Amino acid sequence: MTVQGKQAIKVALSLALTIFLALSFGWEKPYWGGLAVVVMATAESYSHALSKGRQRLLGTVLGVILAFVWISLFAQQRELFFLSFVTTGAIAAYASAQSRFSYVYKMTFLVASIVSLSGGLTEQHSFYLAILRGQETLLGVICFSVVHSVLWPSMNQDSSTASASGSIGLVSPHRTGLTRAAKFIVINSAAWLAWIYLPIPGGFLFPILMASLSNALVEFPARWFNQLMLLVIGWAVVVLLQYVLLLPQLTAGWQLALFYFANCFVAWRLFHRPEQLPLRMLGAQMLLMLTMTAQYLRPVYDIILPLQMLLYMLIAMALIRLVCAAVEQMLEPQLGA
Numbered sequence: 504m505t506v507q508g509k510q511a512i513k514v515a516l517s518l519a520l521t522i523f524l525a526l527s528f529g530w531e532k533p534y535w536g537g538l539a540v541v542v543m544a545t546a547e548s549y550s551h552a553l554s555k556g557r558q559r560l561l562g563t564v565l566g567v568i569l570a571f572v573w574i575s576l577f578a579q580q581r582e583l584f585f586l587s588f589v590t591t592g593a594i595a596a597y598a599s600a601q602s603r604f605s606y607v608y609k610m611t612f613l614v615a616s617i618v619s620l621s622g623g624l625t626e627q628h629s630f631y632l633a634i635l636r637g638q639e640t641l642l643g644v645i646c647f648s649v650v651h652s653v654l655w656p657s658m659n660q661d662s663s664t665a666s667a668s669g670s671i672g673l674v675s676p677h678r679t680g681l682t683r684a685a686k687f688i689v690i691n692s693a694a695w696l697a698w699i700y701l702p703i704p705g706g707f708l709f710p711i712l713m714a715s716l717s718n719a720l721v722e723f724p725a726r727w728f729n730q731l732m733l734l735v736i737g738w739a740v741v742v743l744l745q746y747v748l749l750l751p752q753l754t755a756g757w758q759l760a761l762f763y764f765a766n767c768f769v770a771w772r773l774f775h776r777p778e779q780l781p782l783r784m785l786g787a788q789m790l791l792m793l794t795m796t797a798q799y800l801r802p803v804y805d806i807i808l809p810l811q812m813l814l815y816m817l818i819a820m821a822l823i824r825l826v827c828a829a830v831e832q833m834l835e836p837q838l839g840a
Contacts, residue, residue, distance in 0.1 A: 515763075516650050516654065517646050522798065530639060689826045717819075728823070732817070746806070796808055
C-alpha cells in the first residue's frame with residue numbers, strides 16, 4: 504500500500520472513531536470533534552499535528568474566555584461587538600503570517616465567534632456550547648493521536664502535506680500579514696452589512712460561516728478560488744445525493760461512522776498531492792457540515808438546511824474571492840515596493 508493510502512486510512516479512521524465515540528457519549532455536535540481531526544490531519548508531520556492539537560486546545564480555552572468577555576460587555580451594543588469581532592479576526596489573520604503560534608490566534612477568534620453568536624449572545628446557552636466545544640475538541644485530538652501512534656507509527660515523522668500558501672516568495676511576513684488582515688476586515692464588514700440590512704435567514708449562521716471561511720481562506724491567493732469553488736459544487740452534489748438516498752437508511756452509530764470513513768478516505772486519497780491540501784481540507788469540512796443533521800442524537804433529514812448551508816458557502820466564497828483579488832491588486836504593488 505502506498506504512503507498516501509496509509510495516510511488516508513489513518514485520517515478516515517480518526518474521523519470515524521471521533522464521530523462514533525461522540526454519538527456513544529450522547530454529545531450533540533460530533534462534527535466539532537471531526538473538524539479537530541481534519542485540521543490536525545492537514546499538518547506537515549505527526550509531531551507538527553500534535554503541536555497543532557495542543558494549539559487547538561489552547562485556542563479553544565482562550566476563545567471561550569473571549570466569548571464571555573464579548574457577551575458581558577457588548578451583548579446589547581452591536582457596533583462595539585462588531586468592532587471587537589473584526590479587530591480580533593484581523594489580528595488572527597495578521598498572525599497567520601507572523602507567529603509560529605498563529606493557530607492559537609485563529610482558534611481563539613473562531614471559537615469566540617461560534618460560542619458567542621451560536622448562543623445568541625446569551626450567557627446560559629453560550630456556557631453550554633463552550634463546555635461541549637471543549638469536550639468535542641479534546642475527543643478529536645485524542646482519537647487522532649491514538650490512531651497515528653498505533654497504526655503505521657513509522658509514518659509519523661513523514662512530511663506528507665504542504666500548505667499551498669506557504670511560499671510567500673520575496674514578500675515579508677509582515678507585509679503578507681497586513682494583506683491578510685485587510686482582506687479579513689473588508690470581507691467581514693461587507694458580510695455583516697449584508698446580514699444586517701438584507702433578509703438573510705438562518706439567524707447568526709451566515710456571519711459565523713463568513714468568519715470561519717474568511718479566517719481560513721485569506722491565506723490563499725485569489726487564483727485558487729476557481730478550483731476551490733468547482734470542488735465545492737462537485738463534492739456537494741456527491742454528499743447531498745448520499746444525504747438524501749443513503750443516510751436515512753443508516754440506523755446505527757457504526758454505520759454512520761463507516762459512512763464518514765469511506766467519504767473521508769476518498770477525499771484524502773483523491774487529493775493526495777501536497778499542493779492539493781486546501782482541496783482535501785475543504786472537502787472534509789464540507790462533508791461534516793452538509794451532513795451535520797445526521798449526527799444529531801435524533802437525526803433530522805431535511806434537505807433545506809444543507810442546501811442553505813451550501814448557498815451560504817458559495818456566496819461566502821464568491822465574496823472572499825472578489826475581495827482577495829481586489830485587495831491583492833491594490834496592496835501588493837505598494838507592499839512590494
